[in-house]
Amino acid sequence: MRAAIFNGVGSPLEIAERPTPLLREGDVLVRVAFCGICGSDLHAAADASMGLAAGAVMGHEFSGEIVESAAPNHPVGERICGIPLQECEDCRPLGACRRGLGMVCPGNKVIGLSNSADGAYAEFVRIGASRAVPLPDNVSLEHGALVEPLAVASHALARIGAVSGVDILIVGAGPIGLAVTMLARASGARSLVVSEPHPGRRGRALRLGATAAIDPSSQELRQAFRAATGASPSMVFECSGVSGMLQHCIDAAAIRASIVVVGVASRPEPIIPASALFKEITLSFALGYDGADFHHVIDLMRKGALDLDGYISRIVSFGELPKTFADMRHANPGAKVLIDPRR
Numbered sequence: 001m002r003a004a005i006f007n008g009v010g011s012p013l014e015i016a017e018r019p020t021p022l023l024r025e026g027d028v029l030v031r032v033a034f035c036g037i038c039g040s041d042l043h044a045a046a047d048a049s050m051g052l053a054a055g056a057v058m059g060h061e062f063s064g065e066i067v068e069s070a071a072p073n074h075p076v077g078e079r080i081c082g083i084p085l086q087e088c089e090d091c092r093p094l095g096a097c098r099r100g101l102g103m104v105c106p107g108n109k110v111i112g113l114s115n116s117a118d119g120a121y122a123e124f125v126r127i128g129a130s131r132a133v134p135l136p137d138n139v140s141l142e143h144g145a146l147v148e149p150l151a152v153a154s155h156a157l158a159r160i161g162a163v164s165g166v167d168i169l170i171v172g173a174g175p176i177g178l179a180v181t182m183l184a185r186a187s188g189a190r191s192l193v194v195s196e197p198h199p200g201r202r203g204r205a206l207r208l209g210a211t212a213a214i215d216p217s218s219q220e221l222r223q224a225f226r227a228a229t230g231a232s233p234s235m236v237f238e239c240s241g242v243s244g245m246l247q248h249c250i251d252a253a254a255i256r257a258s259i260v261v262v263g264v265a266s267r268p269e270p271i272i273p274a275s276a277l278f279k280e281i282t283l284s285f286a287l288g289y290d291g292a293d294f295h296h297v298i299d300l301m302r303k304g305a306l307d308l309d310g311y312i313s314r315i316v317s318f319g320e321l322p323k324t325f326a327d328m329r330h331a332n333p334g335a336k337v338l339i340d341p342r343r
């Protein structure tokens, strides 16, 4: 099969032949229909500390059709999206981490971001059958590849509690900030203000459900939120990973607000604890998702509750992947770029 091989930090992806994965008991082989290019992939390709070795195949946001099955309840021909988690060898026969830790289990691997679990920048990908989630007939394979990033938002929202009627600040309108915007809109948030310096991304956030968008390079977050809503946010989602943002989130937040960090920041982040103490702020972190988040997102898709086409910026062929990937390291459009390995 053809696969896009990671050749180390600083080298472009290379499309080459790889053996099609062999199935183990309980696995299915999926012909990849669409796979999203994720910020985590761009990050792993640029930052050696992420530990991705040359030879790895990325791609963890995928949909496709089962073409071979070693699991009785998942027939050939089933249209699925994949939860890109591979349990440790002790837990794999159980189909899930025995301690129920999912993404945060240190023994688990993210398919497409690990050296020994190849991902879906390829014609075929192998996953455990319990990680293959069937798509309803009215959900296309294009949209199926969006379930994974939207599930990240579902998980972040689940960490914070009910959002109905709530004033929410979302910092950053990349794919995850946009996903939080879409899901919070579908869950009935009262106001949804997105802070994002890039004008194109602000425009997309407004299309996808933000009630206002502010430019943090020229507006002060706390004042701009108040001007837009007449209130302070009682929920804040930090989706940018930008240094220094956490203190801005605390300063903008209402008394007893909850702040959830979803963005990946790998550098020390100074905050003034007293500024959070005097408001009794709750600060938490959300990583990835679990199966319930996938089912929740698919259910919203089935009901037509999400503007999914507005969340896709482009679909490119497999041959265009190396150049598109390299370009996105400089100018990431914000919404999802999908690859189609069938063409």
Ligand SMILES: [Zn+2]
Pocket (backbone or CB within 6 Å): 038, 039, 040, 060, 061, 149
């Ligand atoms: Zn991702």
Ligand SMILES: [Zn+2]
Pocket (backbone or CB within 6 Å): 087, 088, 091, 097, 098, 099, 101, 105, 107, 108
């Ligand atoms: Zn485990």
